[in-house]
Amino acid sequence: MENLFAIIIGAIFVNNFILTRFLGLCPFFGVSKKTKPALGMGLAVIFVMTLASIVTWIVYNLILVPLGLQYLQIIVFILIIATLVQFVELFLKKANPVLYKALGIYLPLITTNCAVLGVAFLNVQENYSFIAALVFGLSAGVGFLLALLLMSGIRERLELSKVPKAFSGIPIAFIVAALMSLAFLAFSGIIR
């Protein structure tokens, strides 16, 4: 139980996927201009990340390891995630059109989000149990949403302020992210 708690705090705050591991930077800078799309993207990521974490764990531990095919993990994981995203998209379209409308356009973007693939590789690297992998996927997604929401809030304000011409747009976003990352460093004492 304590272990799971450590995983949750670790994935959300201490080793935040975006701010300390640099995973998923492309959507982080791409979709953080406004709060509403940022929320949609974050929720879609949580959903897919949890699902991907579960499915890749099952495939890795129940199929690849018994057959001694661990070296295929890169190809297998990327294909699983790509198909998973497609399935989720199709399923949502049928089952829950409202949710589909909210998350729909972000789903295809997630396929190439390295955070999702990163979760799968980290699960293997850390040798997590099934429950731990599930919790890790979920809390990594929450950490992603947290950073994305904070960033979009700041960037909405940033639109109104005067930024030197050379720094407008992406460069200033990087500097803001650096300051956020600095703030998140303060969490690093919590675990161990």
Next chain:
Amino acid sequence: MKQNKTFGNKISKPIKNQQVFNSFWELMKGLFKENPVFCLVLGLCPFLAVSTSLDNAIGMGAAATFVLVCSNFIISLIRKKVPDKIRIPIFIVVIASFVTIASLVMQAYLPVLNKALGIYVPLIVVNCIILGRAEAFASKNNIIKSTLDGLGMGIGFTLSLLLISFIREFLGTGSLKLFGVNLVSIPMEPAVIFILAPGALLVMGLLLGLFAHIRNKKYEATCCEVKE
């Protein structure tokens, strides 16, 4: 541009001259005008994470260049056979195969480097530069051009990675090491923050600002306009 001339003069025929110039251009555009990192802002995830030391930068740059060149070559080879609808999955499988090769070779021969780069080696597979070049360039151009494009983009990526790791390692540890050999060291307290995560984002932001400034002055936004 000066290099283009000297390179072209070696071949006497004018038609060949033009071809050589063209292919040379494919190579050079990746380095400066369409630099994948600073101009197109692609492939950031592995870029920032491994830019803590020059060794890591060279390792990651070499792996990414290998994958870029090989995948561009293969994809341009099969580009006429691939059905349009399923081209993306096919590209991804090709890329993933080469990433697997790079990752296995690294595990076998460079275990220290492999440990330092960690999960960022397999993550080359979702590096937007590689899929981006496959989709935007290799699937439309011939083999020679595509291979050169991959090489140019790879070298551009490596050079940018070296630049940022140079700054971070120098300021963050106060010394520069290359393959275990100490190149320079300065007698002062290092600013550790540059080695940590915020340092990467800060250096990257400042460099992007600097490049944007130079670009604004130089060609009045000819490049990077189509970024969005």
